[in-house]
Amino acid sequence: MRIAIVADHNAVPMKARLVDWLAARGHEVDDRGVHDERVVDYPVLCEDLCRRVLSGAADTGVVLGGSGSGEQMACNKIRGIRAALCHDTFLAGIARGNNDATVLVMGAKVIAPDAAERILEVWLDTGFRGGRHAERLAQIAVLERGGSLLGD
């Protein structure tokens, strides 16, 4: 797969480890930075990565922060992106299988690097189940466009 990855200053070592992990498994990795631990603002990194995913330049994206919370918020402000903050393999499986999430977010201050690898493995190995989950994604898309599901 073609995988874009970004990290803010809190997650540079975790990003380096995941880049190596992905490359060792034959994935094409697009490391969009940052590459040192000078303080940066994560929203611009999130936007850059999400645009790569939306354009089709990347099949999926990985965003790393300290907690990952703000990064998830930033990514999900971009129309068409479904970003999921996953701190265990259960969440990763649900995010992919039920939510067809396109951007994985993790927090380097929350999980250990080996846990991040296991989460990423589940992320890459889990396919979208469709069915009723597809109907829910269509409903989320209505909300994203400013519509309502309330039927008034």
Ligand SMILES: O=C[C@H](O)[C@H](O)[C@H](O)COP(=O)(O)O
């Ligand atoms: O939710 C936000 C992120 O996980 C950031 O890594 C974090 O907020 C950055 O904060 P600071 O600039 O204090 O390291």
